[in-house]
Amino acid sequence: MKAMPIPALNNLRVFESVARLGHMGAAAAELHITPGAVSQQIKSLQSSLGVRLFNRQGRHLVLTPAGLSLHRSVAKGMEEISEGLRHAISQSQQALPTTTLTISTEPVFGASWLLPRLFAFKAAHPHIRLRIIEASHASEVDWRRADVALLYAAPPWEGLWWRPLRNLHMFPVCSPRLLQGRNALRQPYDLVHQRLLHEDDGTLWRRWLLEARVPYPGDSDLQIESFSMALQAACDGYGVALSDEFNSRRDLDQGLLVRPFALAVPAGLGYFCLCPEEQRHVPDVVRLIDWLIDSASLDGVPS
Known part of the structure; x- marks a missing residue:
């Protein structure tokens, strides 16, 4: 009988965390990755195995019978691997x-x-x-x-x-407050009613707006040459900044910033x-x- 290929260890590690915690967000926090990355790993594992591992009940994930069986084996295996790593590291670190x-x-x-x-x-x-x-x-x-x-x-x-x-990929970020009110951001064209926060000469905003098919509204009346200050101004609701998946990760996870639109363009x-x-x-x-x-x-x- 042909041996079944073993899934990637990263997929199994993510699966074990989600199965134990019952929530992708909690697993993401434990593993220091994003919920999107967790979801991708779980989809990849289920696709490679050809079985469904979770059912959703409200906001929580519950193991299917196949998932429960796999989790018992994976949890035991991960513990043995962890113990072996601890022992090997302890010996090498000495x-x-x-x-x-x-x-x-x-x-x-x-x-x-x-x-x-x-x-x-x-x-x-x-x-x-x-x-x-x-x-x-x-x-x-x-x-x-x-x-x-x-x-x-x-x-x-x-x-x-x-x-x-x-x-990196660049995308607009702003305070959740800008999603409400008279000039709420609902579609990319709504950016013409907002201050675009620049930390360059406008090149990045021109690139994003071109992909979004929105005309460039002209140079901002306030150019901020500090990226950190531009992001802070966005958090405080003074306009919309362009950021990326690294530098705004914490603010997005904490809800201080939101992505009003899904479009992201290569930063170059x-x-x-x-x-x-x-x-x-x-x-x-x-x-x-x-x-x-x-x-x-x-x-x-x-x-």
């Missing part, structure tokens, strides 16, 4: 000297996406101490202090080695992990960069 890595990154990205994930990295690599310093552009990174930089930019950079973290740039050429083979630097890239690959675009 032989590893304590090191310190300094990460240079942008303030908004650091607070909204990077920092929550570094606590999970620390749990898996207790021998590595981390420091975070601030830089918004490659030219601002202090490589006398930084071992790794995470930046929204475009290569090449002389003397540096890099790997792409993720390409993306986030990159950078390090000096001479650092690219340092084991702990490799561990950190590999871990960050794996973590980014698990995240879906928030809906």
